[in-house]
Amino acid sequence: MTENTPDTPRKGTPKPAENTREERLRAALRANLQKRKAQARGRAAGDNEGQEDG
Template sequence: MDNKTDPSRKPAKPAPKSRDERLKAALKANLQRRKAQARARTTSDESDDGKDE
């Protein structure tokens, strides 16, 4: 019943070894997320242009 100790379950990615590597990975993920949000905003803004008039 306790899945936490199941040896067959492995993490999706190996954890970065150092603090710098963890920070680098976090910054990269944050940048990708922000770029995706900006792209979504620009596409929604472009589709709304004709509706205001």
């Protein structure tokens, strides 16, 4: 009765499908964050250029 079979799910270990999903989500979030940072830097640079002119 205390046999460990490979079909028995274990707590705390994600399934391979869940693991790849987590990796995809992390990659997407990382890319989104980098994109937003680049946009913010572009806006900040654009704001500074406009104020120097006036």
